[in-house]
Amino acid sequence: GAGVSQTPSNKVTEKGKYVELRCDPISGHTALYWYRQSLGQGPEFLIYFQGTGAADDSGLPNDRFFAVRPEGSVSTLKIQRTERGDSAVYLCASSRTYQETQYFGPGTRLLVL
Amino acid sequence: EDKVVQSPLSLVVHEGDTVTLNCSYEVTNFRSLLWYKQEKKAPTFLFMLTSSGIEKKSGRLSSILDKKELFSILNITATQTGDSAVYLCAVETQGGSEKLVFGKGTKLTVNP
Numbered sequence: 001g002a003g004v005s006q007t008p009s010n011k012v013t014e015k016g017k018y019v020e021l022r023c024d025p026i027s028g029h030t031a032l033y034w035y036r037q038s039l040g041q042g043p044e045f046l047i048y049f050q051g052t053g054a055a056d057d058s059g060l061p062n063d064r065f066f067a068v069r070p071e072g073s074v075s076t077l078k079i080q081r082t083e084r085g086d087s088a089v090y091l092c093a094s095s096r097t098y099q100e101t102q103y104f105g106p107g108t109r110l111l112v113l
Numbered sequence: 114e115d116k117v118v119q120s121p122l123s124l125v126v127h128e129g130d131t132v133t134l135n136c137s138y139e140v141t142n143f144r145s146l147l148w149y150k151q152e153k154k155a156p157t158f159l160f161m162l163t164s165s166g167i168e169k170k171s172g173r174l175s176s177i178l179d180k181k182e183l184f185s186i187l188n189i190t191a192t193q194t195g196d197s198a199v200y201l202c203a204v205e206t207q208g209g210s211e212k213l214v215f216g217k218g219t220k221l222t223v224n225p
Binding site: 004044055056059095098101102103 | 144147149153154155156157158207211213215216217218
């Protein structure tokens with residue numbers, strides 16, 4: 001596609017529920033990144049994929065967070081047992097390959113009530 | 114721990130003014146510094162800087178990197194209301210993860 005797309009744009013859920021956030025990178029981009037941005041803060045790194053494998057997941061805050069990219073294109077970020085502190089904008093970015101400019105999607109705004 | 118600090122955090126100017134946004138960093142194994150503009154949710158790429166002293170320019174925006182003093186500036190001349198946004202500075206390191214480390218951003222408001 002023309003740019004990185006993310007769905008849904010907004011997600012409201014209740015504490016304790018499970019959510020999935022989807023990212024569709026720019027066509028042909030092999031590297032994919034997830035970031036989380038809280039209000040008034042810059043984006044914080046969560047996980048980076050090169051192809052299908054997670055090359056660095058050091059930013060995932062705990063084991064409730066998990067991400068997959070089974071075919072090396074679309075990625076899904078999964079959050080189990082959501083907590084109010086998970087409320088943030090979740091941004092996805094892709095780059096042609098590693099060490100190249102990262103282009104961001106519009107994000108998913110998650111609100112946990 | 115890698116750190117990126119932006120200043121000021123907030124800035125209000127009038128159309129036509131020139132602004133300078135600052136970004137300082139402390140990181141191990143610096144690779145590049147990037148500037149993004151964030152208007153609603155999606156940060157949009159502005160510049161990538163890897164070498165000291167070489168100015169990058171795009172229209173009314175320009176940026177330069179000083180790797181000795183560990184900072185970068187983003188200049189916007191003849192500001193317009195459409196320049197109102199949060200400007201994010203990020204540093205990429207090498208030799209490990211390809212993640213970006215971001216500052217908190219500078220919120221620029223340009224009033225007519």
